[in-house]
Amino acid sequence: MLLPWEYGVRNLARRPVRTALTLVALATVVMLVFVVVGFIRGLEQSLSVSGDANVVLIYSVNSEENIENSSIPARTPALLTASVGGTVKRFGVTHVSPELYLGTRVKTQGGDGGLGLVRGVTLTAPLVRRSVRLIEGRWPAEGEILVGRLAAAKLGSSDEEMAIGKSLEFEGEEWQISGRFAAGGAAYESEIWCRLGDFQAATKRQDLSLVSMLLSATGSAAEVSLFCKERTDLELRAIRETDYYASLQQHYRPVRLLAWFVVVLVSAAGIFAGLNMMYGAVAGRIREIATLQAIGFRRRAILISLVQEGVLLAAAGSLLSGVIALTMLNGMAVRFTMGAFTLRIDSVAILIGCGVGLLLGVVGALPPALKALRAEVATSLKAV
Structure with a gap:
């Protein structure tokens, strides 16, 4: 025969202070699990939604996966457009985006700031980066910039300093914010965009970092790759954007494994903390457990009640x-080497966090309960 369900519930209410302290300790452990799992899920989500299967990136073969170090000739977009077919073209505009991408020190009006990611683009950039949406303001004019919705997190500054009309300073010039954009959680959201010509003038560079091409249904990434291999003088490589971000997934795999x-x-520490608390809780109930055995309840029933x-x-x-x-945590921005992303408390995170919590309850209660039940009833009845 099992003990009544209400017995275990009433026991928790009889020791309110100990119950409250145990509850806070367990909640803290589970919260730490939520934070770490939310970090992992947010990083994976940011990288998975950043790529477009129809977009091909062309950049320097010497830069490997680090596009910030890429340098290709400014004539590359014209050569690609003339030599490679299958690029989307609407209303006479070819969907090819020449870009200058650079990590540089960015200073806000409040004097703070940090290392930011700046991308010099043209009007064709939103045509190729189809996830980008202007959520506030307008496209930048000369000396103006667009900021992603996570740019403040990347710089370690406040959203107020990224408001329209505010100014940022980088590459020795002051730039006024004309608008803000979002990209559905993609990596671009932590970037600052400005006009390509202005950025080239500020950095005193006439080259590009990369060219992004939006391919049509008849286009082939293999054809673009073949062009890059044939033009050995340009030292180019081509890769689908989805493959590029998949390589970043592999690059950050050790970070995810560490997380x-x-x-x-954290779970192990929580289990040991739970064991310590449960040992203390059971130690004060030795006579109660022995009394339950003396009046006829089996050890299995008492064990189930304690669990x-x-x-x-x-x-x-x-x-x-x-x-x-x-x-409070879901959607919180986190700064990272690749930019910034948001913590993602999704169904997987909830399942893992709650699973760890329930595991703590079971594993934390079993050892002290078994120890108390192994003691002799007569001896336990005399315990103080």
Whole structure:
């Protein structure tokens, strides 16, 4: 025969201070799990939505995956347009975007700032980067810039300093913000965009970092790659944008593995903390457990009741942490080497976080309960 369900619930209410402290400890452990898993999911989501399967990137073969170090001739877009077919062309405009991409020190009006990612673009950039949407303001004129919605997070500044009309300083010049854009969570959202000619003049460069081409249904990335291999004098390489960001996924794989290792460590620490608290809780109930055995309840029934208490506390802590994570952590911007992205508390994060919480309740309650039940009933009844 099992103990009544209400027995375990009433036991939690009889020791409000100990119950509250245990609940806070379990909720803290689960919250840490939510933060780490949200970081992993946010990084993976940012990289997965950044690529467009119809876009091909052409940049220097010597820069490997680091486009910031790429340098290609300014005539490259014209050569590609003349030599490679299959590029989207509407209303006489070829969807080819020449870009100068650079990591540089950016200073805000408040005197703060940090390392920002600046991309010099032309009017064809939004045609190729189809996820980009202007959410506020207008396209930049001379001496003006667009800022992504996560640019403030990348610079470590406030959103107020990224408002329209504010100014940023980089490459020895002051630039006024004319608008803000979003890109559906893609990596571009942490960038600053300005006119290509203005950026080339500020950096005293006439070359480009890369060329982005939007291919039509008849276009072939292999044809673009073949052109790059044939023109050895240009030292170019071509790669689909989706493949480029897939390579970044591999590049950041050690970071993701380290983050999962942190999840394991946090969970292990939580289990040991739970064991410590449950040992203390059970130690004060030795006579109660012995009395239950003396009046006829089996050890299995008492064990299930003790585990029930631990699971109830863990479930409550997981629920509390889940609500806080969804309302306060979900969508929080995080600065990273590739730019910035948002924490993502999705169904996977909720499942892992709550699963860890329930595991803490079960594993934390079992060892002290088994130890208490192994003691002799007569001896336990005399315990103080």
